[in-house]
Amino acid sequence: MSRIKLGLSMRYLGYHIAAWRHPDFDPGSLSRFEAYRDIAQKAEAEKLDMIFFADGLAVRSEDKPAGSLSHDMRNAELEPITLLSAIAAVTSRIGLVATASTTYNEPYHVARKYASLDHISGGRAGWNVVTSWSEQEALNFSRISNLPKDERYDRALEFVEVVRGLWDSFEEDAFTHDKTSGQFYDPDKRHVLDHKGKFFQVRGPLTSARPPQGHPLIVQAGASDQGRNIAAQYADVVYTVSHSVEEAREFYADLKARAAHFGRRDNAPLIMPALAFYVGETTAQAQAKLDELQRLIDPLAGLALLYTYVGDLSAYDIDKPIPEEHFANGISIGSSLIKRARDEGLTIRQLYELIGAGYTVRYVVGTAEEIVDDMQLWVESGAADGFNLCPPILPHSLDDLSAFILPELRRRGLFRTEYEGRTLRENLGLTSPLPSGA
Structure with missing residues (x-):
């Protein structure tokens, strides 16, 4: 059995709806860099594959029932690319993944930001591709309603294709930096995208050297038919919210079959269902x-x-x-x-x-043995390649992960003791994509 992949979702510092009310939780930490820095460094010390920040472009909850919005912790958070750029400077191996919407961004913006994060981090960046669905987000971007679903996904597919093309603007060895001849880069290794499509016209090239990973990781979370096709073509990792192993097996088989149709390799995309956990020395604890x-x-x-x-x-x-x-x-x-x-x-x-208990994601309650039994069952039965861990409360749940679950995983030989490489792709066992046209 191959090693289980593990990511740590850090948004809101906890996936239990009442985490912020716990007596040991400081709600002010939601806006303090130091809190995220410390958790990221602990996650790296435990050799987790990546940390992950979901994101939205609005306060998406409605004030219904009246007065409820002011009781909701999901109203103020740090912008994830800015946050991960800071975390990149104080970590060295753990992957750094954040969401960016294809509905209310432009491909050039996204390509440039994630290429920069990949350079800053030494090859650890990942982009979680989403389409924006809420009316609240539309109202923040000069619209009175959101795009129809099919249009959102058509735009997303073209968006991803443009971003990938922009990441291929310069070949890996294009920058000669030859002081004698005065040549900064080899013009034959610079490629102008000149994309003209239904939604975008993007000339390029990107004002960035080729990212260390070739392409930053592409992560995708859509379970619709259109989302699955985007994932099958381009995603390296897929996050899912499956609540039963049977449901997860069906999704896993379908997506792997679609990926094979597109000629994918490396067992990509890796599929990592969301999992919240409550663990103790005993089930009662x-x-x-x-x-x-x-x-x-x-x-x-x-x-x-x-x-x-x-x-x-x-x-x-x-x-x-x-x-x-x-x-x-x-x-x-x-x-x-x-x-x-x-x-x-x-x-x-x-x-x-x-x-x-888990903001709609699946959660398990038990001892380390019981929880790892569950994780092992999912992986061995073809339902998952790993898990996007959604801790109920941070950093407390990370301490529980370190004390209980990771030692049991390592005892069974299911999780690493050291990182295999320096880049996110290396640690996930994924190769870098070839440049366009190669």
């Missing part, structure tokens, strides 16, 4: 950590979390199930979530606790 955070969920924040799926539930008793008549009013609901609530007889409070 792990459950106690979850229970402590669950008690801190403000009901108003919990109701706001449910609003997206089931509408406004603030008129109902949160310690009773969602009334049947609520659904009769025609409110659209998430089918799998509501089915589970009905099958298990969950109250409204229990339903928002279920989601709030």
